[in-house]
Amino acid sequence: QVQLQESGHGLVKPSQTLSLTCSVSGGSISSTNFYWSWIRQPAGKGLEWIGRVYKSGSTNYNSSLKSRVTMSVDTSKNQFSLRLSSVTAADTAVYYCARDRSGSGSLGFMDVWGKGTTVTVSS
């Protein structure tokens, strides 16, 4: 079955760029019916969708983060990535990658999740 695993630096300095990668195993990131999403969760708080990327490189971002977010996909490595620039302490959270079950051009829900990785923004 499909599994997702987040990786990246767990500590980022304020004003720098957070970079995470999600590796997909047990399935292809090039599957037609799926987007690939990032979601985050500050400690003790709820879930916030960051954005999603399709196999073609097409992206959709949360409007509140759009100016700072870049997502990309590497089909040769079966991976997708998140970059969040100009981070502050408010960006400290557990970051999850997830498979988004939606057809091309439509919206959906997250049916497979990574275990999450904690990112702390601190000097």
Next chain:
Amino acid sequence: DIQMTQSPSTLSASVGDRVTITCRASQSISGWLAWYQQKPGKAPKLLIYMASVLESGVPSRFRGSGSGTEFTLTITSLQPDDFATYYCQQYNSYYTFGQGTKLEIK
């Protein structure tokens, strides 16, 4: 942006109880709603999508209903494994999650 409001924020119940969690959308989302269960330190798990369709492998005691702006998640006959936090998510206009409902043991 569409806002999702869950109630209650916390719910205390006992094993064997029937419980209902409500999720309200700030505007109509038709039936584009999913429910997730999250346990401490774990990723969320998909339970229901399209408001009422049970994800494969999810026990039938989980039931979703609603359309438009009001939705419910009902758990009939609570099991020990069901004590967790539950989130709704709309996918009518990109994605927004509710703030969560923590289901505690009474």
